[in-house]
Amino acid sequence: MTHLTVDKPPRSRPAPAARPGGLRRFSASSPSWLFAAPALLVYAAVVLYPAAAGVVYAFTDWSGIGQDMSFVGAANFLALLDDEQAMGSIGNTLLLTLAIVAVQNGVGLLLALGVHARLRSRAVLRVVFFSPVVVSPVMVAFLWKYVYNPDPSAGLNGLLGLRIDWLGDPSVALWSIAGMVVWQYAGYSMVIFLAGLEGVPKELHEAAMIDGAGTFQRFRYVTWPMLAPAVTINLMLSTIGGLKLFDQVFAATNGGPGYATETLSTVLYKQAFVFGKFGYSTAIALVLALFVAAVSLVQISYLRSREVAS
Amino acid sequence: MRRTFVLEIVMVAVAVAFMFPVYILISLSLKDPAQISQTPLALPAPPTLDNFGKAWSAAALGPSLVNSTVITVVSLVALVALGSFAAYFLARAHSRLGYGLYILFLLGIVLPFQLGMIPLYELVNDLGLLGTHTGMILFYTGIQLPFTVFLYTGFIRALPRDYASAAQIDGASHLTAFTRVVFPLLRPITGTVLILNAVFVWNDFFTPLLYLGGSGFETVPVSVFAFVGQYVSDHGLVFAGLVLGALPIVLIFLLLQRYVIKGFSSGLKG
DSSP states (O other): OOGGGOOOOOOOOOOOOOOSHHHHHTTSSSSOOGHHHHHHHHHIIIIIIHHHHHHHHHHBBBOOSSOOBBOOOTTTHHHHOOOOOHHHHHHHHHHHHHHHHHHHHHHHHHHHHHHHHHOOTTHHHEEEEHHGGGOOHHHHHHHHHHHHHSOSSSSSHHHTTTOTTTTTSSTTTHHHHHHHHHHHHHHHHHHHHHHHHHTSSSHHHHHHHHHOOOOOHHHIIHHHHHTTHHHHHHHHHHHHHHHHOOOHHHHHHTSSSSSTOOHHHHHHHHHHHTTTHHHHHHHHHHHHHHHHHHHHHHHHHHHHHHHHOO | OHHHHHHHHHHHHHHHHHTHHHHHHHHHHHHOOHHHHOOOOSOOOSSHHHHHHHHHHHHTTHHHHHHHHHHHHHHHHHHHHHHHHHHHHHHHHOSHHHHHHHHHHHHHHSGGGGGGGHHHHHHHHHTTTTTSSHHHHHHHHHHHHHHHHHHHHHHHHHSHHHHHHHHHHTOHHHHHHHIIHHHHHHHHHHHHHHHHHHHHHHHOOHHHHHHHTTTTOHHHHHHHHHHHHSSOOHHHHHHHHHHHHHHHHHHHHHTHHHHHHHHHHHGGTT
């Protein structure tokens, strides 16, 4: 998920016209396109060709064995509408994403505000909250699988004196998965908010204080508008991460109990590698890709306009 | 002053609560099965290191660490080399081709890899690269190139052109100007590229499970996954395996924490 850290495509400036004389004119000689050739070759082989082939497979009934396949038009997508498990997984994916986006960013912002203050322990706190980010999500999921032990004397139940079957109760399991994801990545949101907070000039706060603004007002009218770029990045990162969530679900519940925690990614995995319906699986992947693309576009344009307005 | 003090106490309390799963992880790894079932939350009394020796060999952690290291290091070298070269062209070309290619690379940031997952599996299989380091390295280089190219291109665009131009006036080719003059100037963004890609490649699970599962060339997350599946009921052993599996990257993080955190939060300025 790290490859989505960045939100701001640098503005593509039109190439400056070569000025007569001097160095500029000289530098107008561009490097050969061969500089990009090796990267392009690998990128095309690993990303572009497979994605394009994926779009084609989505309209076939390919079983994964041999070259036997025929075009079935939109049949895979129509089958999807009748597939309770797949439709349920779309709902689960959206709910899970919504929960992760809201809680992870809320917690991340509060942590950032806390750690941003002049605390003696701020350096240690930052490392503590960030550390789960670098660990493999699969291992975090295995740890939490035990923390979510239904045994009332062990794990989270033992600590809090509860008797909840965190991962076994279908009405709770999805939120438990969201909980472990938030635990792992709240520190990621925190450091991005923190970078935003550090960019707010002190003078602005001082000026607002002189004008008699209280803590909340200063947050609302000084800090918050300046956090807009950090909010953009965090919302995009957590949304895309949520939509594509696989490792944690696969390791903790494998979609169960029943279909309670099945996501688009786990369903498309099973359709391909358990049931051998490769065409159908790619159709689900195409739906996922459309979700991700739609969300990215909406978020970019909406949050951009907000950034400009504030 | 008093407000910071109260806040400090609150934040430390939050951090302690936050560490609860880590306490569970470490304390269980130091307990024998009897302690785990009788006093699951208490400190290990007495602590035992038996789980660690068993977990190390049962999870085949030695070989997996070598596999993970080889795959991560070679992928990083390839990403830095291919990514920075491509970005030099994309940032400095004044042509439609340059702009078009840049957009083409950006597309890869948005595309979920699942869309090409099956065709790519087929391709890797046809090339005879399933179950090999080469297959994984090729995969990571391709899948992380868009993001790498994006970071480098933004950085190079912001660099003054004069350094490279001066070298060229002295008779250097673009190739020499890039390797001798421009590339050393890219050090800050190369740091970010290395950190973000290293954490991604080291921890990635799904593709190595698919490509390497059962090959004997498994990476750490895949080995740990298989190991946990096998010993699922022996929590002490499983947790010792998790501690050992997570230890290398956690140690590196603690050593380089400033740079790592900076790398992860630098998306803002990118």
